[in-house]
Amino acid sequence: MTPPDLIVIPARYGSTRLPGKPLRPIAGRSMLERVIANGSQAAQLAGDCELVVATDDERIADHARALGAKVAMTEESLDSGSARAHAAALQQEHTPERVICLQGDAPFISGEIVAGLLSRLRKGTAQVATPVYQLDWDRLDRLREHKRTAPFSGTTCLRDGEGKALWFSKTILPALRDETELRKQPLSPVWQHLGLYAYTMEALEWFVNAPRGTYEALESLEQLRFLESGWAIATVPVPTPQHSLSGIDTPEDLALAEEAITRLGDPFPA
Incomplete structure (x- = not known):
């Protein structure tokens, strides 16, 4: 029997910019509670899929278990979310x-997006896949302004004509030489990345080694x-999220998340 696919939520306590961030509250719910709810919804939508929280910290583990999630304890020395996801899978x-790696600091990535990414991988034409969305000019202006105070928050992606990733960067790419002319179109040429990855186990094994x-x-x-190293990454276009803050890295990001919920409503799944 084929084993179920796995959504792993890596959740570290020791963030240098925002310690204990999976436990930080956002509009009355912890960041981890929000991510677990979205991941659980994705597992139900996808079918034949399980969810586990991977952490090295007992405070996070206890909170995850209290929320009804399975927990995999992983080594503190692991240096990336993907490495933690691999350890949990084993x-x-x-x-x-x-394996889907759904970062524990991404509370606004919906279950539909996660399930859609798993569906893309199940087609068997990619070994690594990740979602992206195209910015309109207002969102690009907001991203530029946000990077004035949080320059390493928010990742952009360059794609080829077939949707394969050419590059990812914390810098806003591409540079726009004739922006006045480009602004006559409703969408900018900039694609923003959502911090979510889908891997075949073969690709994940390669990564950690x-x-x-x-x-x-x-x-x-x-x-x-x-x-x-020459691997192809399939980028999967998704609708622009209403709550566009995909990852929370700083106290400023937390404030923006609270503001977005106040302004737009709470996307926490019922």
Whole structure:
């Protein structure tokens, strides 16, 4: 019997910019509670899929269990969410063929997006996949302004004509030389990345055994390890999220998340 696919939520306590962030409240619910709810919804939508929280901290583990989630305790020395997802996958009774890495600091990535990414991987034409969305000009202006105070929050993606990733960066790419003319179109040429990855187990095994890439270290973007070594990453276009803050890295991001919920409503699944 084919083992179920696995959604892993890596959740570290020791963030340098926002310690204990999976436990931080956002509009009355912890960040981890929000991510678990979205991941559980995705597992139900996808079918034949399980969910586990991977952490190295008992405070996070206790909170996850109190929310009804399975927990995999992983080594503190693991240096990326993907490495933590791999360790959690190996702890399952049967090793899954496909693993979704849903970061514990991404409370606004919906269950529909997660399930859609798993569906893309199940088609068998990609070994690594990740979602992106195209920015309109208002959102691009807001991203630029946000990066004035939080320059490493928010990742952009360059794609080829077939949707394969050319590059990811914390810098806003591409540079726009003739922006006045470009603004006559409703959408900018900039694609923003959502911090969510789907891997075949083969790709994930390669990742954890490969050396860290030069640009991966400079940008602190683990997906660059694949691109630097010639792997293809399929990008999956998704609708622009109403709550566009995909990852929370700083106190400023927390404030923006609270403001977005106040302004737009709470997307927590019923």
